[in-house]
Amino acid sequence: MDNSNMLKKATYHLWTFTISKLIASFGSQVYSFAISFYILQATGSAKSFALNLICNVLPRTIAAPFAGYIIDKYPRKRIVIISQIATTLAIGGLLAVSVTSGLSLTAIYITSCILSLTSMFSSVAFTSSITGLVDEARIQKAMSLNQMSISFAAIASPAVGGLLYGVISMPLFLIFYMAASAVAIVLDATMNFTLFAAQKAETVESAKESMWQGMKAGVSYLKLQPMLMTIIWIALLVNFLFSAYQVGYSFILIEKLKMVSQHFGFTEGAFAIGMLLLSIYLSVRKEIKFPLLVSKRGIILMAAIMGGTTLPLLFTMSYNIMFGYYILLELGLGACIVFVNTPTQVMMQKQIADEFKGRVFSLIETVAMALSPLGMVLYGFLYDVFPAEWVLLLSSGLCVGVVLAMLRPSVIRKVHPELTEEKISKTNKYIKQKGVI
Incomplete structure (x- = not known):
């Protein structure tokens, strides 16, 4: 692929990545808003609410070091797509439970744990792939657009969640989240995660490296x-x-x-x-x-x-x-x-x-x-x-x-x-100007 086509593809990645993150973040935060309200309304217990927060944080914290090894060892595009599919299936499972027997706290907590893990795998894999998706000159732009999509979702999701919560049922909330997740899967599948990544031949040693050895190497x-x-x-x-x-x-x-x-x-x-x-x-x-x-x-x-x-x-x-x-x-x-x-x-x-x-x-x-x-x-x-x-x-x-x-x-x-060099250059320029005056 010639340089101009690679830059065009990088531009496509830049905006597709941003839209995918916006859709996934927005769906996730509207879901979190609705589930939080549901738990508080159904139980009236701060303890139940706090337990759901722990289910969102603890699995992610424990699994992160292992996730890093997996993300470095296997194709990152595959990890992102599998994570998003797992998110869709987890929400589908919660939807099936809510339709057949009604929502239970146990089902919500299990789903929260799964979503915590899938979002962590997807997030770290995407972050690790930025230099493969876009050219070096636009890395700051990519990181800023990523943050922008998350911030926009954080602003809009409470308003949309609050507006919809009293109007539509919880199963409909879950269907909307599944649809958003499915769109994100399609967008992620169209991107080339190794467009700018240096191609390295995998050595026999690295192929046989155990997870523990890989984590120690990190x-x-x-x-x-x-x-x-x-x-x-x-x-x-x-x-x-x-x-x-x-x-x-x-x-x-x-x-x-x-x-x-x-x-x-x-x-x-x-x-x-x-x-x-x-x-x-x-x-x-x-x-x-x-x-x-x-x-x-x-x-x-x-x-x-x-x-x-x-x-x-x-x-x-x-x-x-x-x-x-x-x-x-x-x-x-x-x-x-x-x-x-x-x-x-x-x-x-x-x-x-x-x-x-x-x-x-x-x-x-x-x-x-x-x-x-x-x-x-x-x-x-x-x-x-x-x-x-x-x-x-x-x-x-x-x-x-x-x-x-x-x-x-x-x-x-x-x-x-180079900061020291720049200061010296500015000082010399100032002395020179003073000398001319």
Whole structure:
């Protein structure tokens, strides 16, 4: 295939990938909304609702390291399509149960576990295939469009789910989700996942490699990549510290400030809008030159926003000003998360060897989620014992300290040596201009 045809095919991939992710994400989130409402209405139990959340997270976290090995060993297109087919069949099974004997919590929990696994396999396989689907110049655009589709689904799905939930039956919800999943399968089947991937002959050793050996090889590869190890440690610690925000935000707005539930929903919607706007911006601008430096600044800004959440507790505000303030904070936080994640992901796409991408991305996902449940339990206890403002301010300060220590100037210069060259060039240019004047 000549270069112009490859670029045309890459453009097709770019938009087909985005549409497929949008349809799958939208269907998944509308389903999650409807199932959550159903569980709460049917049982009135927060424990039953929380158990469904655990079924969505725990299988994914446990299976991620094994998934990485499978994704690196077998064709990624096949994994994406099988995962989507499994999603469709799981929803079909739940539909059959609901029609024949009525929905049960056991059937919902089993389905949630299956969907957690299939979405993880599909997500990591797609992420690992970006450099095979599109040309190098448009990797940032692809990552931004991916984030944009997820953000748009996050904004629209609660509104659509809320609109439809009282109008149509649960079996009809499940049929809509199955239809969306089937469309995603068809779109995924039309893409060439190895269009730009380097073709490597499989050695006899790698063919005979056991799963345990493959996972060890992935960890060994990571140990030889100081930049990736730094990113993993930052993800682990920052996600843990941001549990303070995840727990504290709802606690402060609902319990302390008595915000109306509708207004609270608007502030959470602003978060998704912030992510969407930044994703659109990054999809049309040129690639960010120093991603790790941008991520450092973005995390510091996120920590400042976390600390800023406490302002209405420290200073008296009118209700409307407080509401507007939290809208702005959530817009800013959503934008910052995309600003941190997208450039870092683009850098990793280019630097991680293709045969290790599945293992590396799945390991990063596992690590990023590993301490979050512990963080939520710990901060839930701390908010009961200490004033909320001090818990958040201390966590914000620790977050800034972690980033400044782990992304100190010497580390940034090691990853981006051209940054030093650019500074020297600018200094010389300034001296030259001063000399002419």
